[in-house]
Amino acid sequence: MKLIVFFGIAIQSMLANKLRSVLTMLGMIIGVGAVIILMSVGAGLQNMITSTFEELGTNLLFVHPSNPEAPGLAALAPGYAINSLTTDDAEAIGRLRSVEAAVPTNENFVRLVVGNDDAVAMMHGSTPGYRQVYGFDMAAGQFISDVNVARRDMVVVLGHNIAEDLFGDANDAVGQMVKIKDKRFTVIGVMAPRGLSSFGFSWDELSVTPITTYQTRLFSQKTPAGEDAVQQMSVQVGNAWTLEEATEEIKNVLRKRHRIGADEDDDFTVISPEQLMGTFETITIALTVFLGLIGSISLLVGSIGIMNIMLVSVTERTREIGLRKAIGAKRRDILLQFLLEAAMLSLSGGAIGLIGAWLITEGISLVDLGGFTLDAVVSPVIVIVAILVSVFIGLVSGIYPAMRAARLNPIDALHYG
Amino acid sequence: MIELKNVTKVYRMGKVDILALRGVSVTIERGEMMSIVGASGSGKSTLMNMIGFLDTPSEGQYIFDGIDVGELNDNRLAVMRSREIGFVFQDYNLLSRATAVSNVELPLVYAGGTRKRHRALEALERVGLAARANHKPTELSGGEQQRVAIARALVNNPALVLADEPTGNLDSSATAEILEIFQALNKEGITVIMVTHEMDIAARAKRMIRLMDGQIISDEKTGMKK
Numbered sequence: 001m002k003l004i005v006f007f008g009i010a011i012q013s014m015l016a017n018k019l020r021s022v023l024t025m026l027g028m029i030i031g032v033g034a035v036i037i038l039m040s041v042g043a044g045l046q047n048m049i050t051s052t053f054e055e056l057g058t059n060l061l062f063v064h065p066s067n068p069e070a071p072g073l074a075a076l077a078p079g080y081a082i083n084s085l086t087t088d089d090a091e092a093i094g095r096l097r098s099v100e101a102a103v104p105t106n107e108n109f110v111r112l113v114v115g116n117d118d119a120v121a122m123m124h125g126s127t128p129g130y131r132q133v134y135g136f137d138m139a140a141g142q143f144i145s146d147v148n149v150a151r152r153d154m155v156v157v158l159g160h161n162i163a164e165d166l167f168g169d170a171n172d173a174v175g176q177m178v179k180i181k182d183k184r185f186t187v188i189g190v191m192a193p194r195g196l197s198s199f200g201f202s203w204d205e206l207s208v209t210p211i212t213t214y215q216t217r218l219f220s221q222k223t224p225a226g227e228d229a230v231q232q233m234s235v236q237v238g239n240a241w242t243l244e245e246a247t248e249e250i251k252n253v254l255r256k257r258h259r260i261g262a263d264e265d266d267d268f269t270v271i272s273p274e275q276l277m278g279t280f281e282t283i284t285i286a287l288t289v290f291l292g293l294i295g296s297i298s299l300l301v302g303s304i305g306i307m308n309i310m311l312v313s314v315t316e317r318t319r320e321i322g323l324r325k326a327i328g329a330k331r332r333d334i335l336l337q338f339l340l341e342a343a344m345l346s347l348s349g350g351a352i353g354l355i356g357a358w359l360i361t362e363g364i365s366l367v368d369l370g371g372f373t374l375d376a377v378v379s380p381v382i383v384i385v386a387i388l389v390s391v392f393i394g395l396v397s398g399i400y401p402a403m404r405a406a407r408l409n410p411i412d413a414l415h416y417g
Numbered sequence: 418m419i420e421l422k423n424v425t426k427v428y429r430m431g432k433v434d435i436l437a438l439r440g441v442s443v444t445i446e447r448g449e450m451m452s453i454v455g456a457s458g459s460g461k462s463t464l465m466n467m468i469g470f471l472d473t474p475s476e477g478q479y480i481f482d483g484i485d486v487g488e489l490n491d492n493r494l495a496v497m498r499s500r501e502i503g504f505v506f507q508d509y510n511l512l513s514r515a516t517a518v519s520n521v522e523l524p525l526v527y528a529g530g531t532r533k534r535h536r537a538l539e540a541l542e543r544v545g546l547a548a549r550a551n552h553k554p555t556e557l558s559g560g561e562q563q564r565v566a567i568a569r570a571l572v573n574n575p576a577l578v579l580a581d582e583p584t585g586n587l588d589s590s591a592t593a594e595i596l597e598i599f600q601a602l603n604k605e606g607i608t609v610i611m612v613t614h615e616m617d618i619a620a621r622a623k624r625m626i627r628l629m630d631g632q633i634i635s636d637e638k639t640g641m642k643k
Contacts, residue, residue, distance in 0.1 A: 328527040
């Protein structure tokens with residue numbers, strides 16, 4: 001009963017100083033808003049990563065060059081890793097019992113020019129196995145062949161969107177010329193539309209050329225021994241074999257081929273999408289926590305703002321407090337009244353921040369980030385936590401001012417000012 | 418009802434002790450109408466605060482209806498104020514944001530009980546302000562504001578109404594009104610104690626005690642002048 005009355009007093013006093021209340025809430029609005037947006041975006045990223053790796057399937061392994069000297073993840077960093085892998089390595093892996101296909105892939109962005117039109121696309125230099133591993137259908141023409149790879153043919157297979165951009169229609173593209181790095185390539189096929197990869201790129205804006213052509217005509221990278229280097233291999237593991245067994249076989253054959261001694265570390269890394277996902281998840285979680293901490297600083301500032309305003313309010317209303325005590329208010333009545341007021345301020349700020357954050361995350365989810373969207377979600381859990389945290393911050397910020405109010409001597413308070 | 422025995426009150430102001438009351442002994446019976454007069458600094462406000470459970474004696478005893486007030490903790494004192502006392506102040510001390518009836522209701526918020534609004538309206542009726550129940554203090558005259566304050570003092574049906582310079586801010590006609598209300602309340606059996614420094618107002622009470630330097634220098638019956 002009393003609580004309802006105190007609730008009314010709190011709302012009245014907030015409304016009596018509207019501008020001040022809003023300014024006080026601002027810290028909470030920004031703090032709660034920032035934390036929720038960051039958490040939602042983090043959750044969205046997490047979902048994206050998970051679905052990406054689910055899409056890849058469970059029978060895939062990646063082989064990357066690495067630097068045996070480098071610590072942890074740095075071993076995989078481009079430029080830091082030693083170019084240790086070659087197409088011969090890929091062929092050797094492809095011959096393993098446990099391996100269905102091993103596809104070497106080099107990649108870089110290129111500009112495709114047709115007359116006055118041009119388009120930027122991701123160029124993959126690879127082998128015919130690429131189509132098998134990633135499961136492509138052809139809309140027109142054909143995929144690169146072993147002959148193309150052996151002869152280093154100047155041929156290219158285009159993603160559906162790229163073909164449409166440059167030639168208007170996929171069927172028209174086959175047989176046409178495209179200039180890449182001022183060299184003339186013949187379009188031999190167009191891949192069927194496939195849509196977005198949850199990796200964040202569009203399969204339809206890809207182009208594929210024989211890896212040998214890529215290495216010699218487009219982007220040359222050499223191993224320390226002077227051979228053409230391979231950036232990455234995708235290995236499809238046979239159904240009868242586990243990823244662990246395949247990993248073991250791949251390691252053995254590569255160590256033998258690279259003449260790595262028993263006490264030396266690998267100059268390559270075999271990693272499964274699941275492991276990779278784990279790594280990405282660790283990074284997103286760390287990022288989310290870090291950004292959340294930054295948002296929390298805003299909450300702290302908001303909390304100090306509330307405490308400050310509550311202290312001002314207690315001072316301003318000293319006479320009122322004296323009167324309330326004179327007509328029978330106990331200490332805990334006064335304490336409760338001011339605590340409730342602080343909690344209300346904080347909760348109102350938190351609620352506004354919550355609504356703002358929800359609108360912003362909805363907006364973020366609508367933004368086209370180059371062919372994909374980040375599905376940022378404000379989950380019910382986040383909403384409940386935000387409300388509880390807001391009330392908690394209000395209570396914590398309000399406790400000291402409220403105690404000061406409760407302790408006021410009614411005689412002094414009545415004669416104040 | 419009220420029995421003060423050799424009550425002393427010492428305030429510490431910085432490094433010096435100030436003796437606000439020095440050995441005050443007085444007995445006040447139920448149904449009395451009494452005034453306390455004295456110059457400022459004479460200790461009359463301290464005495465009133467003590468009678469109203471806002472303060473406790475440094476030495477001596479204050480017995481209210483057989484209860485030793487000096488023994489009570491903060492909470493018990495608040496309950497005693499809520500149950501037994503109605504305060505009326507010189508500057509009304511109304512909440513400016515609240516309507517007259519909400520102001521009158523305020524003590525009931527802390528005392529609890531049902532039908533608060535109804536009881537508040539009844540109290541306003543007793544001071545003849547029922548028609549102004551929904552006005553805010555700023556929309557009322559000084560006399561009306563003080564009547565709202567008296568209604569607030571009455572709403573808990575206190576045994577004792579304590580008024581600190583209740584007419585200090587009022588013109589003569591409003592003063593007359595307020596004093597009539599006090600006299601009417603006293604006739605209904607409520608004990609009324611007024612603190613004032615104006616002799617003609619003090620003379621409207623049945624009994625007058627004078628304070629000087631924290632001591633009672635006279636305690637006399639006054640003729641009820643009307």
